[in-house]
Amino acid sequence: MRSRAAKRQKVFQISLRLFSLLVFALIWEVAGRAEISFGLRPLSGTLKALVDLIGSGDLAYAFLISFRTLITGFSAAAIFGVSLGLIMGTFRRFEHFCNVYLMLLLSMPTAALIPLILLTMGFGFVAESLIVFLFAVPIIAINTHTGVLNIEASLIQMSRCFLASRSQLFLKVILPGSVPMMMAGLRLGLSRAFIGMITAELILSPLGLGRLISISTSKFQYERLFAVTLSILIVAALILDGMQRVERRLLRWRH
Amino acid sequence: MERLGVELHHISKSFEKDGSPVQVLDNLDVRNEAGEFVSFLGPSGCGKTTTLKIIGGLLEPDGGEVIIGNKRVTGPGPDRSIVFQDYALLPWVDVLRNVAFGLELRGVPKGEREEIARTYIQKVKLSGFEHHYPNELSGGMQQRVGLARALAVNPQILLMDEPFASVDEQTRRLFQSDLSDLWQEEQKTVIFITHSMEEAVYLSDRIFVMSARPGRIVEEFVVHLPRPRTAQDIRGSKEFTESVEHLWGVLRELQ
Ligand SMILES: Nc1ncnc2c1ncn2[C@@H]1O[C@H](COP(=O)(O)OP(=O)(O)OP(=O)(O)O)[C@@H](O)[C@H]1O
Ligand SMILES: [Mg+2]
Numbered sequence: 001m002r003s004r005a006a007k008r009q010k011v012f013q014i015s016l017r018l019f020s021l022l023v024f025a026l027i028w029e030v031a032g033r034a035e036i037s038f039g040l041r042p043l044s045g046t047l048k049a050l051v052d053l054i055g056s057g058d059l060a061y062a063f064l065i066s067f068r069t070l071i072t073g074f075s076a077a078a079i080f081g082v083s084l085g086l087i088m089g090t091f092r093r094f095e096h097f098c099n100v101y102l103m104l105l106l107s108m109p110t111a112a113l114i115p116l117i118l119l120t121m122g123f124g125f126v127a128e129s130l131i132v133f134l135f136a137v138p139i140i141a142i143n144t145h146t147g148v149l150n151i152e153a154s155l156i157q158m159s160r161c162f163l164a165s166r167s168q169l170f171l172k173v174i175l176p177g178s179v180p181m182m183m184a185g186l187r188l189g190l191s192r193a194f195i196g197m198i199t200a201e202l203i204l205s206p207l208g209l210g211r212l213i214s215i216s217t218s219k220f221q222y223e224r225l226f227a228v229t230l231s232i233l234i235v236a237a238l239i240l241d242g243m244q245r246v247e248r249r250l251l252r253w254r255h
Numbered sequence: 256m257e258r259l260g261v262e263l264h265h266i267s268k269s270f271e272k273d274g275s276p277v278q279v280l281d282n283l284d285v286r287n288e289a290g291e292f293v294s295f296l297g298p299s300g301c302g303k304t305t306t307l308k309i310i311g312g313l314l315e316p317d318g319g320e321v322i323i324g325n326k327r328v329t330g331p332g333p334d335r336s337i338v339f340q341d342y343a344l345l346p347w348v349d350v351l352r353n354v355a356f357g358l359e360l361r362g363v364p365k366g367e368r369e370e371i372a373r374t375y376i377q378k379v380k381l382s383g384f385e386h387h388y389p390n391e392l393s394g395g396m397q398q399r400v401g402l403a404r405a406l407a408v409n410p411q412i413l414l415m416d417e418p419f420a421s422v423d424e425q426t427r428r429l430f431q432s433d434l435s436d437l438w439q440e441e442q443k444t445v446i447f448i449t450h451s452m453e454e455a456v457y458l459s460d461r462i463f464v465m466s467a468r469p470g471r472i473v474e475e476f477v478v479h480l481p482r483p484r485t486a487q488d489i490r491g492s493k494e495f496t497e498s499v500e501h502l503w504g505v506l507r508e509l510q
Contacts, residue, residue: 157343169362253389
């Protein structure tokens with residue numbers, strides 16, 4: 001039941017967003033034509049290169065390769081991170097054991113680990129997926145853990161009063177209670193996974209998006225470079241938006 | 256249904272505060288006969304909730320023991336349920352599931368438990384709100400959900416922690432007479448906490464007045480009003496006003 005005023009508000013918000021994009025596109029075009037710097041190409045040229053990339057299938061292929069890495073690494077991080085967070089929230093001893101590593105992994109520049117992984121694992125799909133995993137996992141685990149800790153003590157007492165078994169307490173209170181923080185963690189984890197994927201490919205991959213970027217750069221095909229970057233931006237934004245929609249769906253009770 | 260009494264033998268309890276123990280309950284000795292309605296009255300922070308949680312088996316006393324029907328209490332049990340002062344509702348499920356939660360934990364089939372829940376939802380005058388989430392309800396409505404949940408598991412002993420504190424005066428009076436009728440019908444053993452002297456006098460067989468820091472019983476007051484009590488003639492009676500005046504005298508001494 002959305003009121004007319006709310007609908008108008010929504011239309012207004014969307015128009016404002018589109019306008020903001022338009023302004024950005026205009027500035028880009030003008031700045032590109034004015035040749036502020038040699039590398040900066042106008043939007044029109046970038047779009048043309050994008051069409052070419054799509055037409056030749058190069059872009060689709062690169063996305064396919066990159067997303068295989070992203071999905072593998074992120075899925076592993078989601079499963080492992082959520083489980084770890086839940087276990088840490090349930091068993092206090094485990095919490096102190098793990099926290100150090102998670103905090104280290106979260107606060108250090110994760111890219112610094114890449115040479116180490118290269119050295120031990122060599123190039124390839126597995127090494128790249130591992131890097132994506134390492135980028136995403138700490139924030140997912142930490143958020144899930146915080147989600148468990150944030151569950152009100154009174155809810156746990158209430159469940160005990162109504163005779164919840166340990167598994168019921170977990171399934172009916174702790175798990176659903178930590179979903180909000182867990183979802184936020186997964187969303188942040190996914191943005192970090194994107195960063196991990198591109199970083200790994202820029203350094204490691206003979207294929208994929210990162211490679212497309214580095215090849216375009218070395219061949220001075222700046223339109224292509226901009227086109228690839230733009231496509232990544234758009235896809236990443238769409239996926240994160242999709243996740244936010246799922247999250248809102250799951251957390252209807254909060255609104 | 257078997258009727259159970261509650262006995263508190265020399266209960267004491269302290270909490271840790273900044274490394275040093277603060278005594279909250281000191282040598283509480285109370286006997287609640289089977290089927291009797293007793294109230295606890297006392298200033299904020301005197302340990303009423305703590306007492307109730309000890310009886311509910313959610314907190315362990317440092318000294319003394321709680322005996323229910325010849326058995327020592329070691330934890331929560333199917334014979335008792337609590338109406339929590341802070342409602343303790345699951346925010347992610349609707350009213351219907353919250354009310355049915357105790358039955359759900361006991362493995363009552365879905366159809367059956369929802370039918371029972373609907374009866375109690377009607378009793379607390381929340382029909383039509385079955386599919387609302389707690390954050391869509393006012394404080395008083397949430398409190399009634401907690402009340403319905405406690406009644407739905409049909410315990411022999413009802414532990415009620417200021418169950419009418421957040422409902423408006425009209426509803427409160429209605430609930431008081433409903434509770435009085437319910438008690439008259441089912442002769443449950445009730446332990447009732449309140450700040451309202453009128454409420455205590457109207458509902459109880461006996462009233463325990465507690466002092467603060469450390470909490471102990473300073474007065475045991477027997478209410479000599481006839482039963483069944485109907486609100487109109489009781490509240491106007493001389494006995495009623497005198498009882499309230501007497502309790503006020505005791506409480507004023509404590510300030
Ligand atoms: N878990 C706890 N840890 C430390 N102190 C506590 C804890 N629970 C209660 N207390 C302290 O014990 C005292 C009694 O608390 P309790 O909640 O039993 O009071 P109460 O009589 O129910 O008060 P009110 O009428 O305000 O609900 C308070 O001083 C409170 O600060
Ligand atoms: Mg209290």
